[in-house]
Amino acid sequence: MNNQVESLTYYAATKKYDLRFPTLKEDLDVDVVIIGGGFSGVNTALELCEKGISNIAIIEGRHIGYGGSGRNGGQVMAGIGHDLDVIKKHVGSEGLETIFKISNMGAGIIRERIAKYNIDADFCHGYAYLGSNKRQEKTLRGWLTDFKSVSPDEEIEFYTGSDLKQIIGSDAYTCGIKHMGGGHVHSLNLLLGEAKAVTDYGVKIFENSQVLNVEYGDTVTVRTAMGSVRAKKMLWACDSFLNGLEPTIYPKTINTYAYQLMTEELSDEMIERISPIRGAYSDIRPVIDYYRVTKENRLLFGSSTHFLEYIPSDLKAWNRNLMLKIFPYLKDVKIELAWGGPMACSANLFPQIGSLPGHNNIFFVQGYSGFGVTPSHIVCKVLAEGMAEGSHRYDLMSSIPHANIAGKDSMRNVIVSLAKIWHQTSGYWQGRR
Secondary structure (H helix, E strand, O other): OOOOOOOHHHHHOOOOOOOOOOOOOOOOEEEEEEOOOHHHHHHHHHHHOOOOOOEEEEEOOOOOOOOOOOOOOOOOOOOOOOOHHHHHHHHHHHHHHHHHHOOOOHHHHHHHHHHHOOOOOOEEEEEEEEEOOOHHHHHHHHHHHHHHOOOOOOOOEEEHHHHHHOOOOOOOEEEEEEEEEEEEOHHHHHHHHHHHHHHHHHHHEOOOOEEEEEOOOOOEEEEEEOEEEEEEEEEEEEEHOOOOOOOOOHEEEEEEEEEEEEEEEOHHHHHHHHOOOEEEEOOOOOOOEEEEOOOOOOOEEEEEEOOOOOOOOOHHHHHHHHHHHHHHHHHOOOEEEEEEEEEEEEOOOOOOOEEOEEEEEEEEEEOOOOOOOHHHHHHHHHHHHHHOOOOHHHHHHHOOOOOOOOOOOOOHHHHHHHHHHHHHHHHOOOOOO
């Protein structure tokens, strides 16, 4: 990542947990070793701990939450992946129904996790999915039916026209769904709280410990510059930071980038105007704008380049222009922070889990395709089932094939640009644009 993308984030500036973990400088024997200290690695470890498997080591090359887990929008939304219908041919109608039923579990898992482990993560209820034309209104009405079918006890309402001002202070939209089962969270504090919880179970976490080599076998050996870990089972949980370490799964995702800004602190009256529900928001285009208010009365606004893949030369100015299209009355508001980060995208835009061919004790998870905060809590619950006792849900999700993406490094900008153009164009006919 370049210096502008890697600059100070809102999450790092406001984290409430000062957790520091040692560099691996010893040789350990454990039951499970996990490479990657983001939501995937930490959540899988926590799920395993709750199943009674706690002799675990997590190895992180930088620090906990350095990657996408600490560089996102903090949105707590429904669903897994971008479009469940794209996997129907692999899992069948019954399988798709199973995945659809678990796709709304994420917000509940996060709320339960916060309550059980007393995590201070500023969780706030309230999410709105927004549309700006009749095609999107038709799509959202279909989503309304789906949301109510899986969450009948949640407050879920549809708004059009001037009534939309009850949930969002913008003239950019014509319709929207208010889903009070969703919301937003300080994602880094959530992750750090979960990391503290796993260490309370006895899990060992090591930071600043780049993995140099992995030897597979009935016993797996992971080596760093100054230590090693031997384990019965292993999990690759690096996502967009895999960097070619595992050549079987590395070609199956490609990185794109998302960028966020943080405004100065705003008045209560301005926050009420922006967000009467103090919630989180996104449109429904294939490449979305997303934003939310924070506990400190700031607006966090994020997006990706919509058609061509590139890193803007000035992240504050680039994001500010997008923000002003939604909230023109914020033209005099100061932008205090801007940052970005990579997202690992799969060809079908659906998360990937499974074990490596010929190595049933080597597992992987990757490819959240820009939607990782909430889905990671679902996916890693299923993954932990597969790593522990096995389950139908794991068998189902791990049976989905994962296509290689040729030229993912040498032609990344071209491939991602063509993919964005395709998805944005086809989104018109799918009621997403």
